[in-house]
Amino acid sequence: MVDLDALQAAGIADAHRRAALIEYLDGLGFSADEMVEAERRGRLFGLAGDVLQRSGPPVHSFRGAAEVLGVSLDELSRAWAALGLGVTDPDEVTLSDADLDGLSVWLKVKATVGAEAALAFLRVLGTSMSRLAEAGSTMVRIAAPDIQMTRTQDELTTAKAFRAVSEATGRFGVLIEAVFRQHLVSARTHFENVIRDDTATVICGIGFADLTGFTALTQRLTPAELSDLLVEFGGVVSDLVHVDGGRVVKFIGDEVMWVTSTPELLVKVAEDLVEHPRARETGLQVRAGLGYGAVLAVGGDYFGNPVNLAARLVAAAAPGQILAGDDVRDELGGWPAVPQDALLLKGFDTPVQAYDLRVGR
Template sequence: MNYPRGVPEDPASTVAEIDAVLLGGERTYSAHDLASRAGIGVELVLGFWSTLGLPHPDPDDAFYTEADAEAVDRAASLTRAHGLDLRTVLTVTRALGHTSDRLALWQVEALVEDMSSRYELDDTTARLLVLDRLADLAPVLEAQLVHSYRRQLAAIAGRYAAEFAEMGDPGPDRTMLPLARAVGFADMVSFTRRTAGLGSTDLSQFVQRFEAAARDVVTAVGGRVVKTIGDAVLFVADDPATGAAVALGLADALGRELDVDSARASGGLAEGARGVTPVRVGMVWGRVLSRFGDVFGPTVNLAARLTDIAEPSSVLTDTVTARALADDPRFVLTPGTPHELQGLGLVTPVELRAAE
């Protein structure tokens, strides 16, 4: 097969080179070796590997590198030197595995799309070209990851300091969910119909535009994206007014940002996807539990249910949040007809609009 210059004809040898660059040397250790070195049981080594989301071979196989051994040593030190419970160590490791798996796939797929578009390559050739260049790109991507991670940790520390430093010991009710947050969903209207018939490139660009536009709006106003789920985004904010501003910004901006007629980059989207693609938004203020990079609780469920009954390009909230926003002249709040919401009972939705 004739590949363009720079595309490897022997992917197996390229993978071996990538292993040498990324994995910190040759695979010379077995799971038993790592366990002996770290002073832990082999079942903990295999458990560590499983929580990273990676397959592991027979415990006697020489599969692991020096960098793997150091990672197991660090995990063991979290219990020995820092006193963390073993379950906590596994949770932290699972978070790393889950997030880095998605991050690596996201970035590699973005590189594939770039190669495919820039060099007008078919998908297979583009992936082989990325494979060839991955070892050179990896150090830059790694440095950016570390920088971003440290910045995110510092941002969380800053939020905690601002929110809790002056509280003292108020004697909180331990049955109450710990964090007061504005929580909201923005859900794309008729996503399935609008994207029916799209090819992989157009669908990728469409979803990427939605995620990028949503994140830009949320962070610009002062909120934070918890996660995106294809055609929906879940966000939080630290006070009701910021949550309201994020919700209104999403309802206003996303339809224009996702005008897919103007988004066509390579010869046309499906007929059903043309025109402005609005979102429905539900946003409420309440208490949540933050775990596993996600948020949970009745407040989250209520925001999701309000999103389901909102009109396109509109924002719904509840009466509790409406009272919290009532004295803010930037917002107009209009109570609607009570609705029976699944699992929540009778709820009076309140339409949230920006003041003229």
Template sequence: MDDGQDAGDERAESAATPGREPLPRTAALPILPLAPWQRAEQAAEDQEPASPEPATEPAHPDTANLDLADQGSSSLGTSTGGLPQLSPDAGPETRALPLAQALEREKVKESAQDLEKLLLGAKRTMRRREAAAAAGISLLSARKLWRALGFPNLGDDDVAFTEVDLEALRTIVGNVRSSVLTEEAAVSITRSIGQMTDRMVVWQIEALVEDMVQNQGVSDPEARRRLVDRLPDLVDPLEKLLVYSWRRQLNAAVHRLGVRAETGLASSEEGRDGSEDDAPLPLARAVGFADLVSYTSLSRRMNERTLAQTVQRFENKCAEIISIGGGRLVKTIGDEVLFIAETPQAGAQISLTLATEFANDDFLPKARVSIVWGRILSRLGDVYGPTVNLASRLTALADPGTVWTDSVTAGTLEGDDRFVLDPQPTTQVRGFGDINPVVLSMGEGAGLVLD
């Protein structure tokens, strides 16, 4: 039964009750259903004989709330923060929130709305078809770009887009129309931005929440509530840092493409005869994995805070070593990192430093590490190919605290005093058949110098 029928039934009951005036009608406002405690009071009155009541002047709308407030300070002054104590028989509808908690939730809601205005930069005024039409593209094309950015599906009637959204859409479309980008490239680049920023903001929020939990002594839910009030002061600084970092990273990538191209080409065929499975792939890179030993069993015995500290320390140390060695951290998968380097020598130094640092760390367990030189395909920020798969298989075979490689990679490192090569018995590796693994150790020299 709908609300209108409920209200009609209540008006009918009111009119049929002797001694009670019918509820007033208005043209602007509907008759609201009675609250649970009002229904209970009405039921009690219906059981009593009707008695004449003194005439009273109708309450002015502006004074009605004041009257209720006065009652709340006297007859409704209960332990529920101003709400009446209700009978358990009245059902779940009577389980009202304490007034203080309700006000706090309203405050958080208002803070979130203020933050949205700051972040979106304009008011939501357009539906999806209107935004697509204003950008001069079909809804299908617009949805491709919105999905690439990670936006959820929206209905035709949802007013969700701002002038800032429209400007962003026009920017992407303009690059396609001017032939700066193909549509496929535009979608791929847009997806890279959407996925990276999505991961980035989740990381930043969790870092801020963890900081408040540890240093302010508040609970996790309370820290998340406070963060809504704290974020407005951080938006501009974080945005500037993001743009700065992106420009620096892009410059570093261009530097690798240009200045280091000669070095990469010179070493791209080291130890290879062109018959390898990965020969058709475009990039010659050293691919490495580092995997924490017994992480799964250790994580079962850790509380939430210790587990978070372990993962964070592991990833921070990996990122630092890989960066100092001139490599790139491709991704972190729980207790494992995947990285690449431009030469087998750089990859070997990074691998050995990772194994040594984790072996000497009092907080983290040892790591199994591998490094393989070969050709890869780089797409969507990730790397693919047989070289990646072989490096992953060797990591699983390595002993804790050691670095394993294959005979091809070992051949490129032979004669370099910085490395010691210890061939192992032939081993069958799933997907590769028999291979000749080699244990890699540090030779002469200090290796990577960490600050």
């Protein structure tokens, strides 16, 4: 039997009115102290789901964790910040044993590759995890709107919905680890085909493609329709790039950047994207810009003149057009390529000769 009077005295407001929620939490095994702490944070309705999303019960402060790990509080805070996370009170108990186990991996990486390289990796990891978390949150919020108090106006309904969702999302880590290991193999295979020395320089194809007519379309579609289109476009692009042997580097709004090990694969991806019928059905067209040559592969991204050229060419391309520079044309040999008028491109001191790779095909 839950002592509602004792809970109210301990800090849970209107305990009798919220008896159904409290009894639900009690039935799941939550203690009075856990409920009071959740109420202090304004999350009594979220307690049932929150506990499933944590990496474990908090048992360490940042100051204590630094001592256990054998680093300074400043160094640990810097690593945490690189992950996109913040330390509000170094003496507040917020970290679990699993968190410390994860941070110990950072120390092993640092010992292997050096402090700055390890910190750069943490930044990429943090950015990637932040995006995954936001994507997952958006997906769930749309599919299970009852997790929002603003919708249900009922704590018990939201608590049960959030618990059900958290039973699934709390297992995302298992999926992420499995996929990460597969991508380690995929990345290694990719770099084996494009590395030429022991530096960060690789020789590969760089492609950019974007949707033309997208801005106008946003004025005609509802938010839900636009969301569905973006999700579908992202899925189609990813599928096509991967099937054609490329690797998606990133999405930038309605634009995608990808890389391939050969210029032939680069053009194949571009053609499949430009010719995809789904875009035309929605009143959109795809255009692409391509580059090929030596670039720096750093932090999961690519930098160099071929990247800059491809990015400028996609902006200069007409709807349905694939523009490439001399670097791609020369590598393709006898591939049909129609010279265009020289282009004045931002960042390039002299006019750039571009070629349309789709004319007559």
